[in-house]
Amino acid sequence: MDKAKIERAVRDILEAIGENPDREGLRDTPKRIARMYEEIFAGLKADPKDHLEIYFEEEKHEELVLVKDIPFFSVCEHHLVPFYGKAHIGYIPKGGKLTGLSKLARVLDTVSKRPQLQERLTATIADTIVEKLHPHGVIVVVEAEHMCMTMRGIKKPGSKTLTSAVRGIFQDDAKARAEAMALINFGS
Numbered sequence: 118m119d120k121a122k123i124e125r126a127v128r129d130i131l132e133a134i135g136e137n138p139d140r141e142g143l144r145d146t147p148k149r150i151a152r153m154y155e156e157i158f159a160g161l162k163a164d165p166k167d168h169l170e171i172y173f174e175e176e177k178h179e180e181l182v183l184v185k186d187i188p189f190f191s192v193c194e195h196h197l198v199p200f201y202g203k204a205h206i207g208y209i210p211k212g213g214k215l216t217g218l219s220k221l222a223r224v225l226d227t228v229s230k231r232p233q234l235q236e237r238l239t240a241t242i243a244d245t246i247v248e249k250l251h252p253h254g255v256i257v258v259v260e261a262e263h264m265c266m267t268m269r270g271i272k273k274p275g276s277k278t279l280t281s282a283v284r285g286i287f288q289d290d291a292k293a294r295a296e297a298m299a300l301i302n303f304g305s
């Protein structure tokens with residue numbers, strides 16, 4: 118990541134809004150923002166598939182595995198302000214191809230650390246799991262609050278956006294999909 122370029126650009130923005138980038142409180146802000154962008158956009162140079170280590174299990178589990186309520190923070194590509202919430206990621210393994218539970222959350226983290234659309238975030242997680250694990254099915258539900266809809270513009274704090282992506286058996290089998298959705302809603 119070109120941190121020097123980010124620093125110059127942030128300095129330009131501070132000048133453009135009528136601030137003095139050399140005053141004490143702002144002097145280090147371009148540097149801080151460059152460091153922060155390196156962290157919150159780290160997913161741009163990472164492949165989420167790399168996290169999905171495969172364990173071939175002797176005892177084959179070919180039923181739903183669901184990790185729910187995984188918190189995430191991302192950045193909306195339209196306004197570069199945060200959107201954040203929870204993701205629920207489920208899959209039905211095939212041929213003993215399981216992965217570690219934390220690896221599903223690592224996929225979410227990588228994909229969310231990019232300028233994003235909630236729809237693309239949701240679909241990319243589902244497609245990554247399909248490509249690497251070739252499971253019977255994948256279901257991903259993401260619920261998020263967008264700061265671009267709360268702190269500015271339409272100003273609707275508390276409004277939630279829900280997106281889902283289903284692949285494989287969850288596309289064709291309404292009962293399997295309904296069961297997974299019921300578990301995602303269970304206790305919430």
Ligand SMILES: Nc1nc2c(ncn2[C@@H]2O[C@H](COP(=O)(O)OP(=O)(O)OP(=O)(O)O)[C@@H](O)[C@H]2O)c(=O)[nH]1
Pocket residue numbers: 193194195233234235236263265266270271
């Ligand atoms: N589909 C989708 N839209 C998003 C997401 N994040 C932000 N948006 C929307 O992107 C749209 C951008 O609309 P524009 O009309 O180009 O920008 P704007 O004038 O700032 O829009 P307002 O937010 O309505 O003031 C807005 O409707 C946002 O709510 C997202 O993850 N998915």
Ligand SMILES: [Zn+2]
Pocket residue numbers: 193194195196197198263265266
């Ligand atoms: Zn936005």
